[in-house]
Amino acid sequence: MIMYLILLHGLLAVVLLGGITHQAMAVAWPSRSKSGIANSYRATNSSIYTNANIVLYLATATLGGIIYPVYRVGVRTFLENARLMAATGSFELKEQFVAVGLGMLPLYWLLWNRPPEAGARPARIAVTLILCAIVWYGFLVGHILNNIRGLFGL
Amino acid sequence: MKMEKVFPVFAAAFAVIYQLAVYYNWALFTYHPKINEWQWLTQPAKNGPPMYWYGWLVTSLLGAGALSLVSWPLARRVSTQFWLGWVVPIVVGVIFLYLFRSFFLH
Numbered sequence: 310m311i312m313y314l315i316l317l318h319g320l321l322a323v324v325l326l327g328g329i330t331h332q333a334m335a336v337a338w339p340s341r342s343k344s345g346i347a348n349s350y351r352a353t354n355s356s357i358y359t360n361a362n363i364v365l366y367l368a369t370a371t372l373g374g375i376i377y378p379v380y381r382v383g384v385r386t387f388l389e390n391a392r393l394m395a396a397t398g399s400f401e402l403k404e405q406f407v408a409v410g411l412g413m414l415p416l417y418w419l420l421w422n423r424p425p426e427a428g429a430r431p432a433r434i435a436v437t438l439i440l441c442a443i444v445w446y447g448f449l450v451g452h453i454l455n456n457i458r459g460l461f462g463l
Numbered sequence: 464m465k466m467e468k469v470f471p472v473f474a475a476a477f478a479v480i481y482q483l484a485v486y487y488n489w490a491l492f493t494y495h496p497k498i499n500e501w502q503w504l505t506q507p508a509k510n511g512p513p514m515y516w517y518g519w520l521v522t523s524l525l526g527a528g529a530l531s532l533v534s535w536p537l538a539r540r541v542s543t544q545f546w547l548g549w550v551v552p553i554v555v556g557v558i559f560l561y562l563f564r565s566f567f568l569h
Contacts, residue, residue, distance in 0.1 A: 374517065378496030381514055398566020404516055405485060405559045409552050411520070412477025412527060416470040416548040423467070432471075432545035439549060 311379050315455070318372040322448045325365035332358040333441035337434050359421035363414055366440070370407055373451075377404075384454065396454060403450045410443040468538045469531040471548030477527035478555040481519060484526075486562070490518025491525070 335355035340348045380400070388397045413436055420433040453460065483489065490505045497511030506513060538544075 377516065378494070378514065381512055382496050385512075394566045398563050401563050401566065402559060405481070405563075406556060408481050408516075408520055408523070409478045409555055412481065412523065413474045413548060413552055416474045416545075419467050419470045420545070426543060426545075428543070428545045432549055435549040436474075439552060 311376060314372060314376050318369060318376060319451070319455070321365055321369040321372065322444070322451065325362060325369055326444055326448050328358045328362045328365060329437070329441045329444050331355070332362065333437045336437050356421050359418060362440075363418055366410065366414060366444070370411060373407070380454075388454075388457075393457070396457060399450045400454060403447050406443045407447055410440055413440060466531075466535065468543050469535050471543060471545050472534045472538060473527050473531040474548035475551035476530040477523050478552040480526040480530075481523040482555045482558060484519040484522045485559075488515060489522050490515035491521045492518045494518075 331350065331353060332355040335351050335353045338351055340351035343349045343352045385397060385400070416432075417436050417440060420429055420436055423429075488505050492504065493502045493506040494500070494514040494517055495502070495506075495509045495511060496514055498509065500509070505515065505518070
């Protein structure tokens, strides 16, 4: 059962990664031209991703919370015994960053669902980029730790 | 006036309270995964490592919710301080990097 949940957690993270990266690129580096794949990628209507990204963030974090005890009891003990302190620390940072991101979700929703006020545009870009960075960091750390024995020949 | 004006305050308060909760271990409850047992507040290890993360999250959620409510009378009278909602989480993230530096400096 836990294997299926880990797979689902990873798949949801991939979808979230795609949505938030597309939105972040479009808001931080917009393009009016749709010529070529790079311009077309940046010229998307980025506001349509917001609600899906929020639902995906909550779902991925919730699933992560459900499978977290398996990591805490089994995987972290293995990492500590193997003296893989950087790997352990990377996951510690992941849990803190994801938590800080959870607190930013109401603001993220507000910034994308209300007409822009003074100061809202830089905040919209910053909040989206921060959430994008958190999702990328969480995905990479989760992926590497999930495969750490194979990746490092342990 | 809608409650939305306090969302930047909520994001900032959540990040700061979460940081304090991690640093001082203010968990509203503790989970013992090996024996599948929940206990109120911060408890020491019991047959396996304890988990405080869920408790820290709830502490931060309640604390940030309360602070947002308290700040609402002020927030409704001034322009929305959007910067609070992203500058403070960045600072908190940097402090976390500093606090966990020992993992990477071995």
